[in-house]
Amino acid sequence: MLERPVEGRVRLVDLDDDGAERGVAEVARVDLPRLVAEREREHPRWVWDDTTRWYPDLLAHGVRVRRCTDLRLCHAILRRSPAVGGEAFAAADARAREWDGLAPVDPSPVATLFDDVDPGDALDPVAEWRRQREAIDHAGDAAGGLALLLAAESSGALVAVELTHAGLPWRADVHDRLLVDLVGPRPSAGARPARLERLLAQARAALDAPDLNPDSPPELVRRLRRAGLPVASSRSHELERIEHPAIPPLLEYKKLARLLAANGWNWLEEWVHGGRFRPVYVPGGVVTGRWASNGGGALQLPAQVRPAVVADPGRVLVVADAAQLEPRVLAGLAHDTAMARAARSRDLYQAMVDSGAVPTREQAKYGMLGAIYGGTRGESGRMLPRIARAYPRAFELVEQAARAGERGERVRTLLGRGSPQPGAGWAAGVDERSDEEGADAPDESARGDRRAWGRFTRNFVVQGTAAEWALSWLATLRNRLWELGDGDLVDRPHLVFFLHDEVVVHTPAELADAVADAVRASAAEAGRLLFGDFPLDFPLDVAVVTSYADAG
């Protein structure tokens, strides 16, 4: 257990499995990396308040740790866990509640450990660790799942910092050439590149609007209507259905303007340094347990710029993504053997067709997505009865999650992550039907609120459990990759990108096959961790490439 530094010294408390103190050491914070490296040989589990406050500096000193408990992330899970009475857990005493407010820090090395005042300084990690262990001990049937979840979440915290440390290999010269080829040379600040000017001139001429600002949606809608085009918005997919000479240049302008705003030269200057893109990943940043990211839009890297992600000389990228992860997870979650049978095929959707459940692959896909997201209209809605008939257990699971949400109840993932309580004022008016005012409008909107929340909880159980599979995959893979090489983290095969159901590993070329094997073995292991012996496959699409753009 590492405790926050006081006057430049860090206390290190040795705890045994029962939580008893075996000893205490103190070390100057500048000597901490060396001490951690020494103790790491015994493979301890490091317990600390928050990985973002400790690990960047350790990595900067070349120290990688095998496992940890991140009290901040574990606290966040437990306080929402129905199995441990989350609210009661957090409210146990004022001290416990203070952990609610602890925010991760931006993991620029150096700054973190050495800030004069840190909200974490007031917290007692030993006490919190004991509270958490006690909460799990009293979680009954849910204890095993929660323990696995907390371990996986903590391992994810290590991966997140390692991803930032290593960075995604990024060729600024390739990116620049790509931009120049698309829009022309970089103009002076504030000006439009040549290609955009040409497209805009065409659109302005066709609309007879010489001063049109195409970046203002309200103005664009006004101008289009004035030209006789009955549009409700300026969204591209709506414009695509219109036949008019202004539309093609406008659509092309929007596409390129978007690329330039999100991933143009400004982005390149701000986010790529020394041949690496280093976004900040935020484990647990999404309610469902998915990661979020901070800065640079890491989880929205457009396919358009992926050619710039290029392995270093002598290295390759191993890109792997889990095929049709959410339906497979749902099959396991619901113990739906018919669906699991389809999930044993490489292409789950085609297998649904082959078994006679639905007529076409497209319909299988939309039907399944509709079941998971709560679609009611279009092809999704039409397929639901077939899905319900062919896969009753899976269907019933998501239906129950939706109904629970509509009642304002909480749902949980396989390992026990709980959905949030609907906010104050949620579905207001629905219980006030006795009011003789009889306001219909609040009732209507309350019903809409309930349905929407039901779609959220329906999706929560699937997306959240898929996130647990992905975390388990990541945690297992991290350890296997470490064993494949020698030296520092970035000298070995190491993770450089993670995107919900997809990973990118940067590796010496000669280890590519071993990495591909490790990626697949880790996926199988994640399936066993979550679903035990239930027969379920998690096939991956794996590509060994020089550039990210060449995968998939």
Add this chain to the structure above:
DNA sequence: AATTAAGGCGCG
């Protein structure tokens, strides 16, 4: 001048 909301679109 600074902050928030809205519209839009990229990713899974």
Add this chain to the structure above:
DNA sequence: AAAGCGCGCCTTAATT
């Protein structure tokens, strides 16, 4: 094509 879920972040418009 969108449909149904979850995000981050850009620009412009509205509000404080």
